[in-house]
Amino acid sequence: MTRPSTVPHASHGDKATDPSTPGPGVTRRRGRRPRRGRRAVLAAFLAPSLVLFLLLVVAPIVVASYASLYKWNGFGLPENHVGLDNYTRAFRDPTFRGDLWRGLVLIVLSLAIQLPAALGLAMLLNQPLRGRGVYRLVFFAPYVLSEVTTAVLFTLVFSPNRGLGEAISRWLGADAGAIFADPDTVLVAVFLVVSWKYFGLYMMLFLAARQGIPKELSEAATTDGASSWQAFRHVTLPLLGPTIRISVFLSVIGTIQLFDMVWVLTGGGPIHSSETMAVTMYQYGFRRFEVGYASAISIVMFVLSLVFALFYQRVVMRRDTEGAITTQGVQR
Amino acid sequence: MTAHLSRRTLLGLAGAGAGAYLLAGCGDGKSDDPDAPQAVNWWHIQNTEPMLPVWAAMARDYQGAHPNVTVEIQPLENEAFKAKLTTATQAGSPPDLFQSWGGGVLKQQVDAGLVKDLTDDVRPWIGGLLPAAVQPFTIDGKIYGVPFDVGMVxxxxxxxxxxxxxxxxxxxxxxxxxxxxxxxxxxxxxxxxxxxxxxxxxxxxxxxxxxxxxxxxxxxxxxxxxxxxxxxxxxxxxxxxxxxxxxxxxxxxxxxxxxxxxxxxxxxxxxxxxxxxxxxxxxxxxxxxxxxxxxxxxxxxxxxxxxxxxxxxxxxxxxGGGNGFVVGKDAPTATVDFLKALLTADNQRRAARTGAVLPTVRDATDAISDPNNKIVSETLASATGFQLxxxxxxxxxxxxxxxxxxxxxxxxxxxxxxxxxxxxxxxxxx
The missing domain is CATH 3.40.190.10 (Periplasmic binding protein-like II)
Incomplete structure (x- = not known):
């Protein structure tokens, strides 16, 4: 396409064209403002996903936020308008407050243990090592399993009277058989299973990012007298930043919405000790038929995720998402 | 007025998916003619041996005698059944014939107009059943379901x-x-x-x-x-x-x-x-x-x-309590007749012989062979009161x-x- 560079009549206030951009030598992206015909094509291609998005994402959110204002058992139309009662009830409900606390504990554990462990393994598996491919495969394998399969597997392993975990721990002189049946240990047990399933994913992400860093950088650091720890701390780690930030993001959002694993492993018990917001929502919506209250819980979950996502993307990941969300930045 | 409007619009949106499901179900033909071709959609929770093949055999027998009726059986695991039924009833489209334990859950379904009042249909033959078994299915003096199994803890x-x-x-x-x-x-x-x-x-x-x-x-x-x-x-x-x-x-x-x-x-x-x-x-x-x-x-x-x-x-x-079947509001006319066929003394004996069902039809209690089942059945028969x-x-x-x-x-x-x-x-x- 060797058309002479088109300089559109840059109007004032057009954020798409930064007036401070140095003029010569910078080619503007063609088609940033699509012509009429292309707009029709764009609309045609967007329509199916837009319709699905509206129907399956936006509509349920709207309906749930509407239902959350009613005391409603799910049959017929909601008629008993109760204002924000369902929300005030949620924040007074010891189970739901416990859900928030347990969610926080799981997030802290994930960020403090799961991600650093995955990072460490990724660095290890980046070294020349015999059987490296096998290790990578083995560590990544749990991620391929579905959450339900994983949970069923672990209920069998930690079956208190005949499980493998019971047998091994007894042989070691300990007693791990009933970790899912003890209110004091169940949350950590759930965290371990979640970590077992997901650390492989984060390990792969870190590994891929590590391999994208040119060797010359750490070599240069080493030549300048940096120890291997210093090279890691001051060269590798900062360059892994974008991947680490997106991993933290995925981990937090995943924890807020945790359901399948907990439901199959423990059902939220014993005595709510491993219950998450999503489990509480299911209990109220599908067991107690308090659909209004369950909707309120789902909206709280949604708002928490949304606020976190917006805050995180705007503040923490600003540099990573530059050009994707904002339109500034030089076209390469 | 505006609140009314927006409520409709909102639920219309939500119901769009469920509506498609409803429309698909409309092909069954809801005419009142009992001889018209019709399909009975049946959800039960006896999804394992020994009752699974027994129900299937009873449905086959019924279809043999009534060529215009197709029974579509959907055996579900207990918890899966509850979740699936919740979704179906909240969308306003219950199955034609489905598992129920009576009591408070059934009352909610009755209040929402999702199940049929069977009082008149079953009057000729419900007397042959144990009264304690029918009680959980009786709400405000009307019978909404028929138990095929009753027992106690x-x-x-x-x-x-x-x-x-x-x-x-x-x-x-x-x-x-x-x-x-x-x-x-x-x-x-x-x-x-x-x-x-x-x-x-x-x-x-x-x-x-x-x-x-x-x-x-x-x-x-x-x-x-x-x-x-x-x-x-x-x-x-x-x-x-x-x-x-x-x-x-x-x-x-x-x-x-x-x-x-x-x-x-x-x-x-x-x-x-x-x-x-x-x-x-x-x-x-x-x-x-x-x-x-x-x-x-x-x-x-x-x-x-x-x-x-x-x-x-x-x-x-x-x-204790028992298991029974209730009839969905849009069920074809043959459904109640099919339910009656499941509850004949002969079919109750067939069910009782598996050892997994304690029959509710009095005449069928002679088919209980397991000594433990016999004790439960006798204790229940001599019970002075019953709580679900x-x-x-x-x-x-x-x-x-x-x-x-x-x-x-x-x-x-x-x-x-x-x-x-x-x-x-x-x-x-x-």
Whole structure:
């Protein structure tokens, strides 16, 4: 396409064209403002996903936020308008407050243990090592399993009277058989299973990012007298930043919405000790038929995720998402 | 007016998906002509041997005699059934014929106009059924469902383990149960198997104790007044606490399922616990989840829940329930006729012969061959009163709160006094 560079009549206030951009030598992206015909094509291609998005994402959110204002058992139309009662009830409900606390504990554990462990393994598996491919495969394998399969597997392993975990721990002189049946240990047990399933994913992400860093950088650091720890701390780690930030993001959002694993492993018990917001929502919506209250819980979950996502993307990941969300930045 | 409009619009959006489902179901032909071609969509929860093939055979027989009717059977696992039915009923499109336990859940479905009033249809033949079985399906004097199975909860015990612990006779008082537990523990046996993860088995203890202490009237009055904060219910919790304090349950019971390979039924079926408080299905589930697939055989015994000293309730009052079928609001005309065919004495005998069903049709009780089933059936027939499981009898929110609260009592996180307050709070909010 060797058309002479088109300089559109840059109007004032057009954020798409930064007036401070140095003029010569910078080619503007063609088609940033699509012509009429292309707009029709764009609309045609967007329509199916837009319709699905509206129907399956936006509509349920709207309906749930509407239902959350009613005391409603799910049959017929909601008629008993109760204002924000369902929300005030949620924040007074010891189970739901416990859900928030347990969610926080799981997030802290994930960020403090799961991600650093995955990072460490990724660095290890980046070294020349015999059987490296096998290790990578083995560590990544749990991620391929579905959450339900994983949970069923672990209920069998930690079956208190005949499980493998019971047998091994007894042989070691300990007693791990009933970790899912003890209110004091169940949350950590759930965290371990979640970590077992997901650390492989984060390990792969870190590994891929590590391999994208040119060797010359750490070599240069080493030549300048940096120890291997210093090279890691001051060269590798900062360059892994974008991947680490997106991993933290995925981990937090995943924890807020945790359901399948907990439901199959423990059902939220014993005595709510491993219950998450999503489990509480299911209990109220599908067991107690308090659909209004369950909707309120789902909206709280949604708002928490949304606020976190917006805050995180705007503040923490600003540099990573530059050009994707904002339109500034030089076209390469 | 605006609120009205927006409500419609919103629900219209939500119903769009469900509407498509409804439209698809409209092809069945809803004419009143019983000879017109029609399809009966049937959801049941006997998704394993021995009842699964029996239902299928009955449907085949019916289709053979009525070529215009197709029965579409959808066997579902219990929990899966509940989740699937919830979605279907909330979308306003219940199946034509489906499993029900009667009680509070059925009442909600009745109030929402989702199930058919069968009173007139079944009047000619419902008299042949045991009245206690029909009671949970009768709401405000109208019959909305027909039970094919009825039973009661009682103690199932391992005779060998009782004998080797020196417990000579089945206990007839609560003090006797506690004494048996002490002896069994002293003999190194796990006295009781309990599925703590699924809270319903634990609620049997509290409900039965409340029934023996306060009498049947106390349970009905509590439901009417929305008040469980009475001395009788607190006393039931205290008596249960006495049992829990003896630590009678198997290791890890708080995380145990009912029918998983390491659950309550398997623990009993494998002879690793001496007793369980369970309904009439206990022997067949013990057998199917035990390692040998045979269960305890004739080592298994049954005794009714004993009396409590000073209690107002008689030991002859039974707590239990049964399984039945209700008819969805849009069901084709042949559905009720098909339901009647399932409940003939012959078909009830076929079901009874599997050992997994205790028939509700009086004439079919002669087909009960299993000695344990016979005892349950006879105890039930001579019962002086009947109470449906609390988590079925009460509205779902109250029933689930009973289950949750009893679980908290057994785990030691709440006192008997606290749980009756929690249950009352939920009951009052309904």
């Amino acid at each position: 009682g103690f199932w015990y391992n005779k060998d383990l009782f004998a080797s612990a020196g417990v000579a006779a089945a206990p007839t008082t609560w003090a006797g149960v506690l004494d048996a537990v002490r002896r069994l523990k002293a003999a190194g046996t796990v006295p009781i198997a309990l599925a703590g993860k699924e809270k319903w088995p634990a609620h049997y203890y509290w409900a039965y104790l409340a029934m023996r202490i306060g009498g049947l009237g106390a349970l009905q009055q509590a439901a009417k007044d929305h008040n469980f904060d009475t001395p009788d219910f607190v006393a039931a919790g205290d008596r249960l606490k006495e049992l829990v304090d003896l630590q009678p349950f198997q290791k890890g019971f708080l995380g145990a399922d009912y029918s998983s390979p390491d659950g309550q039924a398997a623990t009993m079926g494998n002879g690793r616990a001496a007793m369980e408080l369970m309904g009439q299905w206990a022997p067949s589930v013990q057998a199917s989840s035990s390692t040998s697939k045979k269960g305890l055989g004739d080592k298994l015994g049954f005794f009714p829940f004993p009396a409590v000293d000073g209690g107002k309730g008689a030991a002859s009052e039974a707590f 499981y609390l988590d079925q009898a009460y509205p779902p929110a109250v029933g689930q709160q009973v289950n949750d609260s009893v679980a908290e009592l057994i785990a030691g996180s709440k006192t008997p006094g606290q749980i009756v307050k929690d249950i009352t709070t939920v009951a009052k909010s309904q």
